[in-house]
Amino acid sequence: MSIPADFRRVLESGDPEWTPDRTPRMYLLYGDHLKNQLQGYSVAEFGKVVAQINALPRGSERKQILSRLIIGQSIRLDVDKDGRTVMPIKQRQKLGITDGELTFSGLGDHFEIWKAESYDSDVSSTLTAYLADKPEGYDPLILLDG
Secondary structure (H helix, E strand, O other): OEOOHHHHHHHHHOOOOOOOOOOOEEEEEOOHHHOOEEEEEEHHHHHHHHHHHHOOOOOOHHHHHHHHHHHOOEEEEEOOOOOEOOOOHHHHHHHOOOOOOEEEEEOOOOEEEEEHHHHHHHHHHHHHHHHHOOOOOOOHHHHHHO
16 A cells, blocks of 8 residues: 555654654554544554553553554554555455555544545545535534534
């Protein structure tokens, strides 16, 4: 899988061990809750998530579930100098990828990886349906106002 250049810059800046002579690392989250997508995190962002999970009370159900879904269903990957990484077979099978195009969608602290057809049917159609009943000139930024 080839990581788009903009995402590679984020992975580089989010990897505390990255230097220009080294390749960046990333975390690929493939938890059962993600259904038709995978999520990519920089080392720093994934570290923040893990720290939040580790801060939960020992033995709590929340900590156990989050540990298993997030930490236990993620893998660290190295990105080569050309921006490529090898997606393990289990994750390729989850998305139904043998070959074909992927869609990367940046979401601030992480990015999603979709089989292109699934992104079009799942995400694009959901957004189109959401916007269909909104008035002309609707600005989704009003959702930030609380």
